[in-house]
Amino acid sequence: MKVCIYGAGAIGGYLGVQLALSGADVSLVARGAHLAAMKANGLKLLIGGEERVAHPRCTDNPAELGVQDFVIICLKAHSITGVLEQMKPLLGPSTRIVTAVNGVPYWYFYKHGDKLEGSTLESIDPGGRQWRELGPERAIGCIVYPATEIEAPGVIKHVYGDKFPIGEPSGEISADCERLSKLFEAAGLKAPVLDRIRDEIWLKLWGNVCFNPISALTHATLDVICTDPATRALAKAMMLETQTIAETFGVKFRVDVERRIEGARKVGAHKTSMLQDLERGRPMEIDPLVTVVQEMGRLTQLPTPAIDAVLGLVIQRAKVAGLY
Known part of the structure; x- marks a missing residue:
């Protein structure tokens, strides 16, 4: 099961270390000094008074990584539209996109079930590009409760929390959500599957x-x-x-x-x-x-x-x- 974390900042880096140390096949998309530090020294996580170091595959070129089972988007929500083209090589017919972003996600009105079914929101998805190019049918919702910060390039500090509730837009308890929940659980994280995400x-x-x-x-x-x-x-x-x-x-x-x-x-x-x-x-x-x-x-x-x-x-x- 291949997992790509797109945006290995404070939250993405925390997830990356935990998943990598649990043995998951995880890769990280990052850039700049943070990427250079991770490539040189691995990704360090300061948590509970200890330092954990992982060496996941890191790149600023997603095309190197191939098709993934899960793409976990950990970017600021306003940044997503600008990287849609770069994200496409990660997406195969069965790839699920996990929106670990703050605010209302692009897929909100997918399987919503009222007169606004299929609507897009201009403030978060200008021109409906995320809806069209990522596809709402790929989406799994995810709420990020931990607080983390980048202490220095390649170094993540965990402040509190370990909970990432997930769920399908339709409310069903799907096999994909259960697989993802178990993956997080193996990494020492909590990802309960909710029927009302x-x-x-x-x-x-x-x-x-x-x-x-x-x-x-x-x-x-x-x-x-x-x-x-x-x-x-x-x-x-x-x-x-x-x-x-x-x-x-x-x-x-x-x-x-x-x-x-x-x-x-x-x-x-x-x-x-x-x-x-x-x-x-x-x-x-x-x-x-x-x-x-x-x-x-x-x-x-x-x-x-x-x-x-x-x-x-x-x-x-x-x-x-x-x-x-």
């Missing part, structure tokens, strides 16, 4: 839609955002707008909004990924985390005043920094 996508997005842009605008960590009365109230307003939209699509939230905010507060002095990107001068993941919720609100004709205001501000912040 969209519920889990929205549960994570529920926090990202508010905490990420608010942190980028204020430079505050999660504990501060969730305890300051003003930013907590703004986050709650954005989350309630998001919940109304999601429930229109049949999504069920297994916790209430206050419990979700408390969960974020307990993470502590953590900088969101959007704030980290701003500080490091990297393109900010605004469209997959915030604009897409606004777009889905427009589809359902539901107002999103709090989301609209924060989105306008964070886009301007990103443009001023040259990161949008």
Whole structure:
């Protein structure tokens, strides 16, 4: 079983080390200094006070790798469209694409079962290219819960978490999902197969839609955002707008909004990924985390005043920094 991790950054690198050390036939697509360091010294993972080193095959040319059984996309969602051509040599008739990305994935309305069945979302899939060229029928959903970071080129630091829930867009418990779950389990990771993967996508997005842009605008960590009365109230307003939209699509939230905010507060002095990107001068993941919720609100004709205001501000912040 051949597995390619496309985008061996913080999360992709963590997966790569764990899978490689478990004996999986895994290859990594990366670039730049990170790729050079991995080729020279292997990929290092700092986890639980120890250092693990793996030597998976690494390349910036996916055509070298051939057709894969699973391609796990660990890129920032806004980067996917730009690498579709390079990804094609990895795809055979039975290849499954695992979308380990933040936000709403390109396949969202595949086997969704309502009037929007087969729709694409411009904010995350401009022109519907991912839908056409990757194919929604290949997709397996995946939510990324661990926090990791690149400590240095070729060195990944694990902060917390080991859970990657997966699921078919159709809700069926497929043989492919069970194979993938066992592969992750052998690597010391948790990948439960869910029959309602969209519920889990929205549960994570529920926090990202508010905490990420608010942190980028204020430079505050999660504990501060969730305890300051003003930013907590703004986050709650954005989350309630998001919940109304999601429930229109049949999504069920297994916790209430206050419990979700408390969960974020307990993470502590953590900088969101959007704030980290701003500080490091990297393109900010605004469209997959915030604009897409606004777009889905427009589809359902539901107002999103709090989301609209924060989105306008964070886009301007990103443009001023040259990161949008």
